[in-house]
Amino acid sequence: MSMRIGYGFDSHAFKPGVPLVIGGLAIEHPEGLAGHxxxxxxxxxxxxxxLGAVSAGDIGTFFPPSDPRWKGAASHIFLQTALEEVATAGYKIVNVDTVLVMAQPKIVPIAGELRERVAELLGVKPGEVGIKAKTPEGLNQDHVAVAHATVLLESVKLADTPVQMVTTAEVDDDIDEVVKGLVGDSRDISALGRKRPAFDTDDLT
Structure with a gap:
């Protein structure tokens, strides 16, 4: 089994006149977070x-802030793309641990609700999501929200390889007889190991 670790960081300044959304959860606060x-x-x-855990780049690679399509977009769209990249790479989430650093609003009273929402978006159990909060003491970041995230992934176990048929025949003649008995002389085996196209290739232009 293969394991992968990913680390993410982001920060946004607070801005009046916009809603505050953290972890996909709308939070009552006089200011929201500035961002594209x-x-x-x-x-x-x-x-x-x-994305980092599966070496797929970063959020800006998929959703550049210069692209007007993502102006005001809900961030769960970005998260879904990252989950698709993880699945494509053959991994699944084991757990996620996060730290939010901000002076206001207080996260501890809503940490449970945040955990539930993030787990729902990730498709995991709430017990597999960690939400912690710190205040930016001595960092001069009272008007900024900062987030750190670490994820652990494990490779998805593939289905067991089908058991192959074996023969105990000791001579070539016996092997030939076994094969003939299994497939016969006139059975159509064209579909074994090769699928017919679902369309007429002559129709391609």
């Missing part, structure tokens, strides 16, 4: 952690 999308600092950090 909805400024969800937590989902951005988790997205980068997932």
């Amino acid at each position: 999308s909805d400024g969800d600092v937590l989902l951005h950090a988790i997205t980068d952690a997932l």
Whole structure:
């Protein structure tokens, strides 16, 4: 079994006149977070952690802030893309751990609700998501929200290889007889190991 670790970081300044969204959860607060999308600092950090774990680049690679399509976009769209990259690479989430650093609003009273929402978006159990909060003491970041995220992935176990038929025949003649008995002389075996095209290739232009 293969394991992967990913780390993500993001930060946004607070801005009046926009809603505050953290972890996909709308939070009552006088200010929201400035950003090209909805400024969800937590989902951005988790997205980068997932992409980094499978060496798929970063959030800016898929959703550049210069692209007007993502103006005000909900960040769960970015997260879904990262989850698709993880699945394509053959991995699944074991657990996610995060730290939010901000002076306001207080995260501890809503940490459980945040955990539930993030787990729902990730398709994992709430017990597999860690949400911690710190204040930016001595960092001069009272008007900024910062998020750190770490993810652990494990490779998805492939289905067991089908058991191959074996023969105990000791001579070539016996092997030939066994094969003839299994497939016969006139059975159509063209579909074994090769699928017929679902369309007429002559129709291609």
